[in-house]
Amino acid sequence: MDLNEKIHTYLQDATDEETAVLDQIIDGLLATQRKEQLTYLSGITHAEATIPNTDTFAIRVPITPLIHNPLNIVHGGMTATLLDSTMGGAAMQVLPDDVTAVTSQLNIHYLRPGTGKTLECTATVVHSGKQLVVVEGNAFDDRNRMMLRRLVLSLLYLESKRKK
Numbered sequence: 001m002d003l004n005e006k007i008h009t010y011l012q013d014a015t016d017e018e019t020a021v022l023d024q025i026i027d028g029l030l031a032t033q034r035k036e037q038l039t040y041l042s043g044i045t046h047a048e049a050t051i052p053n054t055d056t057f058a059i060r061v062p063i064t065p066l067i068h069n070p071l072n073i074v075h076g077g078m079t080a081t082l083l084d085s086t087m088g089g090a091a092m093q094v095l096p097d098d099v100t101a102v103t104s105q106l107n108i109h110y111l112r113p114g115t116g117k118t119l120e121c122t123a124t125v126v127h128s129g130k131q132l133v134v135v136e137g138n139a140f141d142d143r144n145r146m147m148l149r150r151l152v153l154s155l156l157y158l159e160s161k162r163k164k
Helices: 003-012 016-033 040-044 076-094
Strands: 048-053 056-062 099-107 118-128 132-141 146-159
Touching: 003 016, 016 040, 040 076, 048 076, 056 076, 076 099, 076 118, 076 132, 076 146
Parallel strands: none
Antiparallel strands: 048 056, 056 118, 099 146, 118 132, 132 146
């Protein structure tokens, strides 16, 4: 079965929710293809990155069934992934252009389930040394209630980075 047949078969019996999820995924893939998003994940989750001030990086995503677990709340792994991306974005703000970093440690403390309309993660660099960046981040729901606290991410520097 080719892709068009798979999509047609899927849509024949799809619920409204299933159709909305597929629409979100396709919109995200198109945004990534048009270079409006950096990654497929940021595209399909409709992530919006901002720099609220000089030492903070933030990413917000709509809470949709695409990121739900079977309990209809945000999957904890999605929250961790979003925070990892947010904290990586904060780290990149303090690194030279020819250097990148990868996660070496991630500690998470969940406080409440992810519910509401949006999930926003914020991150701040608390230490930037010769080989290590330490970033602190939090996740909030759309009522500004903290869902995850004091996530600490250590990133190791890697020289000569980014895809052009």
